[in-house]
Amino acid sequence: MGCVFCKKNGETYEYYSTHVLKDNRGKVVCPILRKYTCPTCQATGDSAHTQRHCPLLNAKGFGK
Template sequence: MCCFCKHNGESRHIYMGHKLKDNQGRIVCPVLRMYSCSLCGATGDMSHTKKYCPLNKENHCLYNKSGRNSAGRKVKR
């Protein structure tokens, strides 16, 4: 199960279809792998959200809560 996709409101079919990371700690979630961190530019194997960016020293959540998942569907919060 991919906790990233589940947290972002993706359907059960999506988040149960893959894991977030493999056994070596590399990102395998296709949604997160495509994301490019706006603070450091990391993507692919090293992809992460702004909250987990090494340049975000205090690990604050920097998201704008849009209420939509990656498919653009509204998500209840």
């Protein structure tokens, strides 16, 4: 398994296999995603996500 976020970002298997993207409660584990701040809703840390997965954008119908 490993972190799908880092995998997509082109990180090596040695790196992305060391952690997962989110734990089973939906909390962000990936250190790279945790540092990212969503430009749309400013979410970061535990609830960080990329703009593509922003619940605010999806709620407005701009997602997908």
